[in-house]
Amino acid sequence: MYGVTKVYPGDVVALAGVDLSVEKGDFVFIVGQSGAGKSTLLSLIYRGATPTKGQVLVGGRNVIRLKRREVAVFRRKIGVVYQDFKLLPERSVYENVAFALEVIEAPQKEIARKVSAALDMVGLSHKANSLPGQLAGGEQQRVAIARAIVNDPLIVVADEPTGNLDPDTSAGIMALLSDINCRGTTVIMATHNQLIVDRMRKRVVEMENGRVVRDERQGMYCHEV
Amino acid sequence: MKFRTIRTLTSQAIKSLKRTTSLTTVLVIVACVLALSVFTLIAVNLTVMGQRMQAGVELRVYLKDDTTEALKNALEKSIRSISGVTKVVYVSKAEALERLGAQLGDENAFFFDDMPNNPLPASFDVSVRRADAASDIADRIRKMQGVDEIRYGPELVRNLVGALRVMWVITGAVAVLVLVGASxxxxxxxxxxxxxxxxxxxxxxxxxxSDVFILFPFVVEGLLMGILGAGIASAIVFVAYWAVSDWVRAAAPFLQIVVDSEWLLRAALGVVAFGAVVGIVGSAMSVRKHLRVQG
Incomplete structure (x- = not known):
């Protein structure tokens, strides 16, 4: 990301000249107060938004120059996890995960194999037929993570994935994201959860008023004095 | 797109179509298409009636006094060869005078008493198939040798053609309104x-x-709404027209309305196709807008 500025209508500056480089296989926490620009930064990565100024390169491709059709194909290489899970309530756990492959018209056999593997990975194979409403919050987030990784993405972008979860459940989710990262997937996660950041000691990028104010390897949530 | 995907997405569209709002839309399309069909049928029938009326349009081609017999024969041949001319009748000077005499009646016969010679020219009465071609035909005849003057009812012809044109313009406007409104x-x-x-x-x-994947079920839903609405409307029109035409034929046979089942079937299919266009245009409008907003 080079010199990225994002201004929303009404002259709301979300990002102001952000430079950020993330290596393949990195695990990066984006921290900062609400309104610091964390979510905007994440949305630029999966092309949920385009910058007003500057360039965003993902896997060597300039995502701003992607044509509409290319954006869809590009997003298949990025898994996105949200605080509110974004599951389809009337579909079972299995169907929710399979949905990500169905919409890109993957063959049935491949869908069955990949969905089973993803549910195994998040430890929810036994709840494949349950509806999201029948699951606890942590389990729902696991389903969302399974959906994000089912297509073997290069990057998982997680926006406050533990925001609605208690500390124990959050720890489980973080262990899962850590596992995914260990398999070579880059994980970029925005969070407010100090406990998690301090415990994991991964790279920390702190944002304030749309600018990167700290970038530390094995950092803590707050700047160490 | 794979067949399996098309099947899944189409069944989604059908499921969505069963909602009350969709059924209401179908009924509105039925009403709009009914209105359009009625206008179209009136316009078609007026056109056909007009054409029948116009079939009687005649041109009177006056010949110069010095026209020889040979030239007259050549002229008659030339006029007959013009496409659109159905009949050519020669009226000699004497016959013209006779006709005038008959028109004026016996009480005005004195009018001819002092006439040294017959001032009326010989002429051809030329019948043409279509009134809107009369003016072109007249122009062609006018250039021929031996022709002095041509008279025909250009005003009447123009009015008839003009009235039909207005009727079709109204029908066209209704079609556009229905297309835009229903869409x-x-x-x-x-x-x-x-x-x-x-x-x-x-x-x-x-x-x-992909956009196509996201758009597909909505476009199919719109398409089904359009086809269903127009289909119901054309079925109603088909049956009603049949009944009305039977009744008109019995009550007012001189009106001679169009009753050609093949033509009506083709018109019904056209109406359904129109409904399909309405459905596709309508759904594409809203979904494309949605995708544009969402980026």
Whole structure:
């Protein structure tokens, strides 16, 4: 990301000249107060938004120059996890995960194999037929993570994935994201959860008023004095 | 797109079509298409009647006094060879005078008493198939040798052609109104459909579904609404027209309305195709807008 500025209508500056480089296989926490620009930064990565100024390169491709059709194909290489899970309530756990492959018209056999593997990975194979409403919050987030990784993405972008979860459940989710990262997937996660950041000691990028104010390897949530 | 996908997406569209708002839209399309069909049928029938009336249009071609017999024969041959001319009758000077005499009646016969010689020219009465071609035919005849003057009812012809043109313009305007209005109604209904499934669409976009994949079920839903609405309307019109034409034939046979089952069937299919266009245009309008807004 080079010199990225994002201004929303009404002259709301979300990002102001952000430079950020993330290596393949990195695990990066984006921290900062609400309104610091964390979510905007994440949305630029999966092309949920385009910058007003500057360039965003993902896997060597300039995502701003992607044509509409290319954006869809590009997003298949990025898994996105949200605080509110974004599951389809009337579909079972299995169907929710399979949905990500169905919409890109993957063959049935491949869908069955990949969905089973993803549910195994998040430890929810036994709840494949349950509806999201029948699951606890942590389990729902696991389903969302399974959906994000089912297509073997290069990057998982997680926006406050533990925001609605208690500390124990959050720890489980973080262990899962850590596992995914260990398999070579880059994980970029925005969070407010100090406990998690301090415990994991991964790279920390702190944002304030749309600018990167700290970038530390094995950092803590707050700047160490 | 794979067949399996098309099947799945189409069944989604049918499921969505069963909602009350969709059925209301179908009924509105029925009403709009009914109005359009009635206008079209009136216009078609007036045109056919007009054509029949116009078949009687005649041109009177006056010949110069010095026209020889040979020239007259050549002229008659030339006029007959013009396409659109159905009949050519020669009226000699004497016959013309006789006709005038008959028109004026015996009480005005004195009018001819002092006449040294017959001032009326010989002429051809030329019947043409279509009134709107009369003016062109007259222009062609006018250039021929031996022709002095041509008279025909250009005003009447122009009025008839003009009236029909106005009728078709009105029908065209109704068609455009129905196309735009019905498309907008379909568009609004699809908007509700999109709204009901906005979460699903959001996730589809996040996991990399193509625009075609996202658009397809909504376009199919719109298409089905259009075809269903227009289909019901054309079935009603088909049956009603049949009944009305029977009744008109019995009550007012001189009206001679169009009753050609093949033509009516083709018109009904045209109406259904029109409905399909309404459906596709309407749904594409709202979904494309939605995708544009969502980026």
């Amino acid at each position: 907008m109604i379909v568009s609004n209904t699809i908007k509700l459909s999109v709204f009901a499934r906005r979460r699903e669409i959001e996730i589809m976009r996040l996991v990399g579904a």
